[in-house]
Amino acid sequence: MVKHISTGSEFEKAFGYSRAVIDGDMVYVSGTTGYDYKNMVLPEGVIEQTKNTLKTIEKALEQAKSSLNDVVRVRYYLKDINDLDAVMPILAKAFNKAKPAATLIIADLIEEKMKIEIEVTARIGAYEERLN
Helix, strand or coil: CEEEECCCCHHHHHHCCCCEEEECCEEEEEEEECCECCCCECCCCHHHHHHHHHHHHHHHHHHCCCCHHHEEEEEEEECCHHHHHHHHHHHHHHCCCCCCEEEEEECCCCCCCCCEEEEEEEECCHHHHHHC
């Protein structure tokens, strides 16, 4: 059975997508930007946007009974390569246990102020399985 998770963001409504989709033990989290979706505020700095992005992803994974530690694939979309040094330590900390396959793409994002977008794929229970 497929289950859909939403943050209630305007983007999800406008584009007709879910923040995450659970299919069996797999969790597919859509590209997520640095908005504080509760207040629909986008911080100016790439560090704050990265932290917000990870919080949103983490919340979606928790709703799926998963975590950042279960992530097996991550794609980073960074607007400006010059921001890479600022976000690398944050990303390394977030995924230090999962060590997922990763791709970094330099790309325009749909709003001028957006600096980063992250999408992940997780497998529920992957981290615990690796420990055994």
